[in-house]
Amino acid sequence: MPEPDWDRWRGEFPGLRKSVYLNTCSLGQLSRRSRAAVRRFLDQWQAHGAAAWYSDWLKELDQTRREFARLVGAAVDEVAVMPNVSSALAAISSSLDFAAHNRVVACELDFPTLCHHFLAKEPLGVSTAILSSPDGVHVPLEAFAEAVDERTALLAASRVYYTSGYLQDVAALAEIAHRHGALCLIDDYQGTGQVPIDVKQAGVDFLVTGGLKWLIGGPGVAFLYVRRELIPSLRPTVAGWFGQRCQFDFDPRNMEFRDDAGRFEAGTPAVAALYAARAGLEIINAIGPANLRLRTALLNQDLAGRLQERGYRLRIPADPGRHAGITAVPVENPAGVTRALAQRRIIVDNRPGVVRVSPYFYNTPEENEAFALALDEAVRRGRGAGRRAAGVL
């Protein structure tokens, strides 16, 4: 496959002219394609009113589903389009029987919503084991293997940890879960798009992910993959009319779930968000996840090298093959440093103890250098201010 013309793709994102934007793990950039798609939605709304549902909007829902299925190697009928990952988790967990197996295994590096979701079920008897990380970067597979047992209903794990960028071996996790008769759910919000995944090869049961980061589709749309063989046995108790086989019969007494993963959808989708999301997915599919991974890995290694040369001790995976596009830089006062950088129009974000930097295909090594230079200055100034505040100077 020929290498994509990265300069041309960069031109799709006019916002990149205004700042050094290294924060895709928080929010991907807006493309011209997404902007044009949302404008199309507005035109349809104005021109057709409610008829737009039938002329265009329901088709848009299915096209978005199709585009996502293609990206992750799923069949179209294994994908539900959801408003966010938290609702996808709710739909799935509402379908599981925790009476016989009441244990969920997750870890402290997962995005909190994953753990919070199951902790909230404690009053219903669900017990959530949150595994610790030995280094703040990863959790070894052995720890999962030890924690999952015959009581376990679900192993819920991230493929890419949102602070360290560590790329977890999800096929191995699925194998661990299945060995004990448990199911495996992957939160792939920080992975889909930037690192290829084939849900069939990975052997996972569920995959949840959202559109606003590495899928450059903006907020309001998330995706849920459910392995086909499981669908008929799962009956969500969080439900709504979009999940019904005869949605337009308007019969409140007849409740028959759709046969496909659409049964996990509940109410009216945010249509403007669908337009932005599909346009983002089209770009990701056009470039191809393999190309995206190569480019992002290159930019990350470039960034890590520049920072390490300057003496920063990064909180990243030791093996570059396990490092996805997030680089955590431990600094004092990360929020202050992030603000100081933003004043110079260098956009990153922060999490406890670290500044998080996440170059994507549309970034350049020159932007990495601009960030590294400005970081040095912000850290130096921060130290000076700290000493002044402490009366040292």
Ligand SMILES: Cc1ncc(COP(=O)(O)O)c(C=O)c1O
């Ligand atoms: C790994 C991961 N999961 C989930 C979420 C958010 O979930 P939700 O769509 O429910 O807001 C994020 C957001 O930052 C995330 O990084």
